[in-house]
Amino acid sequence: MNAESKRLTSTEITSLCAQYHQDTLAVCVAKHVLATVTDADIRSLFAFSLKLSEKHIEILTAIFRAEHFPLPNGFTDEDVDLHAPPLFTDSFWLKYLHDMTIHGLSGYGISFSVSVRRDIRDYYHKCNLDAMEIYNRSLDLLLAKNLYVPAPYFLNPKKQEPITDLSYALDFVGKQRLLNANEAGNIYFNLRKSMATKALLIAFKQVSKRKDVKKVMETGLDVAHKHIELYSSIMHEENLHTPPLLDNEITTSTHAPFSEKLMTFHAGAMFKVAITYYATAMTTSMRLDIVGHCEACILRDLKVAGRCSEVMIKNGWIEKPPEASDRKQM
Known part of the structure; x- marks a missing residue:
């Protein structure tokens, strides 16, 4: 080398x-x-x-x-x-x-x-x-400890069958087909992530003493709640269970165990990670409504992540990464 x-x-x-x-x-x-x-x-x-x-x-x-x-x-x-x-x-x-x-x-x-x-x-x-x-x-x-609720189970098919109707993936209108295992699994996984994010945001907003941090947590909460309602309704329409909410596992403490910097960074990181998982769900789903929902979720999460970055920058909490050399100024 x-x-x-x-x-x-x-x-x-x-x-x-x-x-x-x-x-x-x-x-x-x-x-x-x-x-x-x-x-x-x-x-x-x-x-x-x-x-x-x-x-x-x-x-x-x-x-x-x-x-x-x-x-x-x-x-x-x-x-x-x-x-x-x-x-x-x-x-x-x-x-x-x-x-x-x-x-x-x-x-x-x-x-x-x-x-x-x-x-x-x-x-x-x-x-x-x-x-x-x-x-x-x-x-x-x-x-x-009986604390893990797995994703829904699907019955095994009697035999492998090819997709023969284009409407399986291209049905824009009318009654949607049932979720397949891949789509249901992705929705369940992303719901679990959204519920964990929601609980963190509630707790961080509860203990934060800064208006700008509280506001960004509130913005994130609105988005997380919207995503949970959206995907829960899709699962419930097909009698599929959803993960349990974690809101009741937050104490009543108003004493922050973490700095405002850490809480804001953590909140932003949760939304950035969620974007990658929604992208995976979007590219592997074959129902166009699910694809559209994932795209909308990505845009909303990008907005929240951006708001978190704004708060971090305004407070001097983000370190500047190395940059390319400006050859024109040399």
Whole structure:
């Protein structure tokens, strides 16, 4: 490998900085959870998760320093109040960890695929293994505690049949055909994500002391509620169940366990991740109404994510990423 290929590429820098922010955020959340949860199993899992995140940060820090790259600010102990009372129930945090691990698996896979250097690829390979371990442990614990509600089950077809009618995918008017397994699965998955986002936004709005942060949380809540109502009605029309809401797992605390910066960043990240999942649902669905709904959801989520970024920028909470050299000014 020549000297040029040992330098970090733009995609590697982007992914490493993003992972640093995500892991430092995860550390703050895990520290609050460990300071408040009482369930021994959930505490043990978060303690394991915290160790992994701290190890990731240690490796990322070493990479940045070796490259003489400024260490991202990320999130620190200043962004978490370990004396704050619980903001959510223990069971919520277990569901939260499971959902965030799904996000991690997606992110690590993308980061791995855009990395060139072997040490960076090895790092993301290990991160994927870590995330899969937490995924398995969190899901096993959810199942053991009867807290996991799986997506709807479909009867097995008696035989494989081809699609012979164009109206299966191109029916603009009239009665819609029944959802297929792929469409129902995507809707259920996105509903679960929207319900987790809604609960976070309610809680963050409840404890925030800043008008601009409260306003962006309220904007996000309106969008999350609209998406939940929309997709729940589609599922219920076909007698398919939806995930349970998580609103009742928020405590009455008004003492913020996290900084305004962390809460705004987290809210924006939830909507950005949702955009990728709606895009997947849109490109794999064959009912045009579902495709249209996904497109509309993406546009609404982009608006909320943009509002979160506006608040972050106005308060100086976003770090400027490296830019291309302006050759015209040289």
